[in-house]
Amino acid sequence: MKAAVLKSFGFPLAVEEVPEPVLGTGEVIVDVVATRVLSYSNEVFSGERKYALDLPVIPGAGGVGRVRAIGPDATKLSVGDWVLCDPTVRSRDDAIAPDIHLQGVSARGEGGMRLQKYFHHGSFAERMRVPTENVTRLGELSEAEATQWSVLGTMLVPYGGFLAARLQPGETVLVSGATGNFGSAAVAVALAMGAACVVAPGRNEKMLAELVRRYGARVRPVKLTGNENDDRELMKRTAPGPIDCALDIMPPSVATTVVRAAIMTVRPNGRVVLMGGVNMQGGPGLELPYNWIMRECVTIHGVWMYPRDAAARLIALVRAGLLKLEEYETTAFDLDHANEAVEHAAANGGAFKLTVIRP
CATH class of the missing domain: 3.40.50.720 (NAD(P)-binding Rossmann-like Domain)
Structure with a gap:
């Protein structure tokens, strides 16, 4: 599959063919349709922000896509479902004080780095592998609407x-x-x-x-x-x-x-x-x-990020008409122009602006 890869801090992303993600138990493979580009991505990729990232890595903080494959523990998801992918990955062996990392963005502490080594790659790719609990159904969407729904990651x-x-x-x-x-x-x-x-x-x-x-x-x-x-x-x-x-x-x-x-x-x-x-x-x-x-x-x-059920609750606010996604001015790039997308996001990172990559 095609992906944009950060190989060294301070260098442009390399758009190239990489191995397909392999499904494991407790995981979902998602075809990425739209993923937002953080306004400060250039600061992360340059090394200015000194985020804990194990390179090389496919960056990208979650996104909107369609389920390609599910594991045996998924009882509600179906292949083809439109979903929101949450990049906030938590360890599963300590419910009170889990380790956390942001898939494709950064890690917190030694435990977060261990998580990152497995759920390593983010959403600047045609497909990504995410924990089952990090996938939330969106309901019916059109291809065009997927771009607008990417703003949920910011909200x-x-x-x-x-x-x-x-x-x-x-x-x-x-x-x-x-x-x-x-x-x-x-x-x-x-x-x-x-x-x-x-x-x-x-x-x-x-x-x-x-x-x-x-x-x-x-x-x-x-x-x-x-x-x-x-x-x-x-x-x-x-x-x-x-x-x-x-x-x-x-x-x-x-x-x-x-x-x-x-x-x-x-x-x-x-x-x-x-x-x-x-x-x-x-x-x-x-x-x-x-x-x-x-x-x-x-x-x-x-507060760092949000609880696991937040995505479903926020989606409900949008579906109820209380939160308007169309407030955002969106600009989309294809994966071949990922570096241009990063530059655009840095120059247009103000209020109600959204830069998106559509792999």
Whole structure:
């Protein structure tokens, strides 16, 4: 089969013929129809992000495809089913504290690297092998719709954060990083889950206005000034009432002062979700006042990805019409132009943008 292979950091992907994936028990082979290209893929492939990847590897974070073959433990899947492939692979021998790796992207710790050596290759290929539990049926789709459904991979990330925070309908949410790719998805997801209001801070006034245009008065934009104390008070005043939950999904380049200003807007007994990349590439860590956390009874959730059942729940929100995939502007490339797709994703990684490879 054809695939795009990362052989060395700092070099282009090599599009070439590679061996077919071999089915084992507890696994599914999927014909990949569409797979999103992460906006920061170029940073991973160059080695800038220093992700733990055992090379050579076929990269690619999940995708949409059709079932080609199933193992004996699959009782609901059928060959030909349209499915979403979740790249979050967990070890099966410790349900409480499993090791995790993101198939085709990175690994966490020694156990994650061991997982990566087996579920090694990602979705920049005509076919991929995934754990059975990482495949979720989508229902009927057309070939064209598969491209749009690939955005679920982006939406699942903030959805996992809101699930951890137990977001309730009618609550007020603040999304730190609202004008970015994952942040704008967080705004859409929070509203789909029933948030009464989303406070959306940022410096990109054009994108803040676009969020209001798309979602109306339930989005309250805040133009940040760069002064931590002033911005904190501005965000709190912009909210229609106390802020119940703050989700940070800022990239590694953002200063910790910006993140702290947003986090410390939550009310007493409020919740904070940390999902961003602060300190990922070195520099000062995030400092939060011990007394503020304790006296205000603030709960802080560190969340990496999402629970196993999140994909099915998110698909249900889309099918119910609460989450609109057509909000995204998609650009598709074939596998022969995988390197061009990576470049395009880096240059077009903002809000409501989606770059896709269709093998």
